[in-house]
Amino acid sequence: MRSNLETTSSSTGATTCCYTLAVDGSWGRRTGRMGGATIIRGPDGSWYSAVLESKVVGNAFRSELWEVELGLGHAWNIRIRSLGCTSDRLDIVQVLGDSRSLDTYWDRELILEVREWLRNDWQVSFTHVPREKNNAADFLVRKASREGSSFQIWGQPPHAIYASLYLDVVV
Template identity: 35%
Template sequence: MAELLAVAQGLRIAWQYGCRRIVCESDCLNVIESLRKNKSVNLHSCAILLTEVRCMLLEDWEVVFQHVLRDNNTVADLLAKLGLKEKWDLTVWDSPPPEVAQLRELG
């Protein structure tokens, strides 16, 4: 499941950058529920990845998972579209790209 893979990669990056208080938002309710409740909800095909994420959560940090409605996830949607357009492998920003700032100005 792409959503769970994105959570795992995001947590790895956050840990590497020294972030120890994380709010992880996703519009995939199954992933959020599985990680909040520590049980598998329709993710048994991703058991290895789910176990890996749960092991990461045992580290000394605070991670909060929040479900957001897809309509409220415009920044993530914009970044995904930018990534497809630019064909980035992985990009980490220290501040939001200009397109995100423009989106905030419109909102």
């Protein structure tokens, strides 16, 4: 069964799915590294899990796209089957939310890999949110890029991220 895809834009960051996957990616010119972070929130909006990692070669678009793939894989592996993905990059939401031609995309193979994840038997929606609603993922992505983090899964939020988690809810 193909996933039920929906693409929306929201100023509140609200999704209609059970779990929310907030993704962010970055490319650090000073560090020469990509960082990626995904935070999964439970049905009540609380922290459920997070993944982050750093890679050396890339750009901002590839970083965010790669993080979507990483986050979808993590969600699938922990048996989440209804998921609302939020990203502050409209181009990522658009390229994953429709069947546009990929002829002009340098990251065509990675886009196809993400689309392959979407063929699994689950419901996935993509929502574009303002950067101000993506503070917690941004906090982790900067950490991953700055520190050159290897792949990490976090079951509990680090204390330093609490303010960012709060901002995502109230801003």
